Amino acid sequence: MRIPRRHRPLLASVAALVALYGVAALRYGDEGFFTLQVFINLLRNNSVLGIVAVGMTFVILSGGIDLSVGALMSLSSVVIGVLIMEYHWPPVLAIPAALALGTAVGLGMGCIIRFTGIKPFIVTLAGMFFARGLGFLIHLESVAIYHPQHEWLAMLAIPLGAPELPETVFLPITAILFLAVVLIGAYVSLFMRFGRNVYALGGNEEAALLMGLPVGRTKAWIYGLSGFCSALAGVVLTLELSSGSHIEGIALELDAIAAVVVGGTLLTGGVGSVFGTLVGVLIIGIILNVMTYEDFSAGLTKVAIGLLLLVFVVLQRLLTRGAARPA
Amino acid sequence: MTLEESRPAGLRGRWAAARHSPVFWPLLALVILLLYNIIFTPNFARLEIREGRAFGSLVDILQNGAPVMLLATGMTLVIAVAGIDLSVGSVMALAGAVAALLMTEHNQSVPAAVIAALAVALLVGAWNGVLVTYVGLQPIVATLVMLVMGRGIALALTQDQKVRFEVPAFEFIGTGAVLGLPVPIFIVVGVALLVLLVLRKTALGLYIEAVGSNARAARLCGLRVHAIRLLAYSFAGLCAGVAGLIATADIKEADVANCGLYLELDAILAVVIGGTALTGGRPYLLGSLVGAVIMQTLTVMLQMRGVITEHTLIIKAGMAIVVCLLQTRALETVVNRLRQRTGRKPVPQARST
Numbered sequence: 001m002r003i004p005r006r007h008r009p010l011l012a013s014v015a016a017l018v019a020l021y022g023v024a025a026l027r028y029g030d031e032g033f034f035t036l037q038v039f040i041n042l043l044r045n046n047s048v049l050g051i052v053a054v055g056m057t058f059v060i061l062s063g064g065i066d067l068s069v070g071a072l073m074s075l076s077s078v079v080i081g082v083l084i085m086e087y088h089w090p091p092v093l094a095i096p097a098a099l100a101l102g103t104a105v106g107l108g109m110g111c112i113i114r115f116t117g118i119k120p121f122i123v124t125l126a127g128m129f130f131a132r133g134l135g136f137l138i139h140l141e142s143v144a145i146y147h148p149q150h151e152w153l154a155m156l157a158i159p160l161g162a163p164e165l166p167e168t169v170f171l172p173i174t175a176i177l178f179l180a181v182v183l184i185g186a187y188v189s190l191f192m193r194f195g196r197n198v199y200a201l202g203g204n205e206e207a208a209l210l211m212g213l214p215v216g217r218t219k220a221w222i223y224g225l226s227g228f229c230s231a232l233a234g235v236v237l238t239l240e241l242s243s244g245s246h247i248e249g250i251a252l253e254l255d256a257i258a259a260v261v262v263g264g265t266l267l268t269g270g271v272g273s274v275f276g277t278l279v280g281v282l283i284i285g286i287i288l289n290v291m292t293y294e295d296f297s298a299g300l301t302k303v304a305i306g307l308l309l310l311v312f313v314v315l316q317r318l319l320t321r322g323a324a325r326p327a
Numbered sequence: 328m329t330l331e332e333s334r335p336a337g338l339r340g341r342w343a344a345a346r347h348s349p350v351f352w353p354l355l356a357l358v359i360l361l362l363y364n365i366i367f368t369p370n371f372a373r374l375e376i377r378e379g380r381a382f383g384s385l386v387d388i389l390q391n392g393a394p395v396m397l398l399a400t401g402m403t404l405v406i407a408v409a410g411i412d413l414s415v416g417s418v419m420a421l422a423g424a425v426a427a428l429l430m431t432e433h434n435q436s437v438p439a440a441v442i443a444a445l446a447v448a449l450l451v452g453a454w455n456g457v458l459v460t461y462v463g464l465q466p467i468v469a470t471l472v473m474l475v476m477g478r479g480i481a482l483a484l485t486q487d488q489k490v491r492f493e494v495p496a497f498e499f500i501g502t503g504a505v506l507g508l509p510v511p512i513f514i515v516v517g518v519a520l521l522v523l524l525v526l527r528k529t530a531l532g533l534y535i536e537a538v539g540s541n542a543r544a545a546r547l548c549g550l551r552v553h554a555i556r557l558l559a560y561s562f563a564g565l566c567a568g569v570a571g572l573i574a575t576a577d578i579k580e581a582d583v584a585n586c587g588l589y590l591e592l593d594a595i596l597a598v599v600i601g602g603t604a605l606t607g608g609r610p611y612l613l614g615s616l617v618g619a620v621i622m623q624t625l626t627v628m629l630q631m632r633g634v635i636t637e638h639t640l641i642i643k644a645g646m647a648i649v650v651c652l653l654q655t656r657a658l659e660t661v662v663n664r665l666r667q668r669t670g671r672k673p674v675p676q677a678r679s680t
Contacts, residue, residue: 118651121467126647129592133640254475267468299482306476317463
């Protein structure tokens with residue numbers, strides 16, 4: 001069977017994931033790496049990264065980059081914390097407010113990129129500082145969240161099987177949100193006009209413009225979408241930690257870019273998929289897991305993720321060098 | 328430069344020439360900012376001499392601004408060759424950590440520690456350069472990796488601890504004074520003079536501009552584009568290393584988690600304020616230095632008014648957008664459209680992108 005050229009990076013990533021999972025399972029076999037519970041924990045522990053990475057996938061597919069995701073994520077978690085704890089808003093209102101704020105900041109950056117032609121990286125770098133500063137302006141310290149509704153939401157889980165049996169595993173809300181974002185993202189990218197426009201934009205912006213596609217509008221909304229995903233990741237963070245935190249999300253942008261690239265999306269734009277990003281997130285999740293098992297320090301973990309990203313980007317370079325793509 | 332030389336002599340001609348000089352607008356902004364502070368910020372202009380040494384906000388700006396000025400010097404060259412270096416802040420932390428560890432845990436002499444730290448910084452810069460040139464990665468990605476990895480390596484080396492030291496000879500780099508002025512100022516002036524000399528008096532300045540303006544044309548002219556880019560990145564790493572040593576010596580400890588944090592935006596902003604185009608082209612080093620002083624004046628001013636460091640990030644982010652806006656054609660287009668509507672002559676488009 002001949003595999004279409006454009007699916008090869010994704011297949012390579014899947015192969016890498018299977019190999020990695022196999023090796024990890026062999027090495028830590030006694031700790032049950034092959035059980036469903038471990039897999040669900042993997043989804044759950046990486047839900048923040050995963051949701052951010054789906055938004056980042058659209059940005060990178062369009063040929064751009066978004067450095068503000070970590071800061072926006074942490075801003076959104078702080079906003080939820082402050083709204084619930086200091087202004088006594090119910091979470092039902094606080095969460096949509098944070099999502100709206102994240103989308104608005106993202107869309108604002110998108111509009112600046114669209115209307116001024118300033119490069120995405122400098123706009124989103126400024127956006128990252130803006131979001132960090134705004135977070136500190138709203139509240140100087142991290143906020144712990146205690147609210148019955150919020151707690152109820154955080155405990156929400158779907159039993160896979162009969163709930164009364166002891167061996168039944170539960171799919172927690174954070175993992176559900178992650179999977180939902182992946183599914184919706186995949187649907188949008190494959191079957192909706194917006195998604196097709198994103199691919200067209202990343203493939204060749206001029207051609208997309210000449211084809212009459214709404215390049216400007218799409219560009220602005222891509223960053224709005226990424227902002228929404230970051231804010232949603234902030235919501236997930238509050239569910240996981242029960243606090244709005246400033247220190248989370250530093251260097252999250254690198255992890256997200258790494259997940260997208262490891263998942264087979266080309267940094268030059270136009271080629272890649274949301275499902276690939278899911279695979280990329282799982283690969284990075286397993287590596288992070290292994291590093292915790294092996295008791296690596298935080299610094300070394302960062303170095304490892306950086307090296308992983310580097311290896312994949314260099315591989316991409318080598319693979320695409322043959323194809324006629326101007327540097 | 329031909330633009331200025333072709334102007335008629337005399338006072339009007341001189342004024343026109345000055346107005347077209349790239350340093351004019353940033354310098355004007357700095358003067359306005361300083362005047363505003365001298366008038367409205369209490370104690371800003373106070374300058375006193377204690378124990379043969381000058382103290383005051385103005386000296387503080389130059390002393391604490393030294394790291395940003397050094398970063399901006401390196402960044403000017405990188406941006407001039409159409410690149411970007413996001414890793415400078417992390418390289419600062421790494422260089423500081425290497426020097427501090429060598430002096431404390433390995434009992435090395437000060438010169439050995441300084442040379443080793445600078446060598447590491449140079450190596451990191453060269454690594455960035457190789458990834459961008461010979462491997463062909465986008466500058467943002469290659470240096471973003473180093474932004475995270477550099478601090479990661481520094482954290483791993485110091486085992487997440489701050490490294491305190493008591494080495495007067497090393498502290499001199501950060502807190503010492505010569506002729507009543509802090510040592511960091513002399514370091515900045517020395518480095519800047521060296522770079523200016525190279526840019527103005529050797530062919531390298533022209534090569535850098537050529538590579539940034541049109542890399543393809545430069546290559547066809549027989550320039551070794553990769554080598555020139557590699558040189559720019561290596562030099563930016565070295566500058567970041569020097570900045571890291573100053574920052575570390577200043578507080579007598581290597582604080583890996585905070586050293587140089589968020590400084591990459593300051594450096595990029597300083598360069599953009601100075602007039603070097605983000606798309607590459609002619610480097611305006613003096614403009615970048617003025618830009619760095621503007622950034623530091625802003626920081627000091629906000630600090631003196633009781634604004635917390637984290638909040639200044641918002642203002643800097645806003646400035647980044649405004650300055651970029653002024654640099655791109657977008658604003659010119661809007662202004663011209665307005666002028667056309669009011670029946671006035673459009674402004675000639677001065678800068679080509």
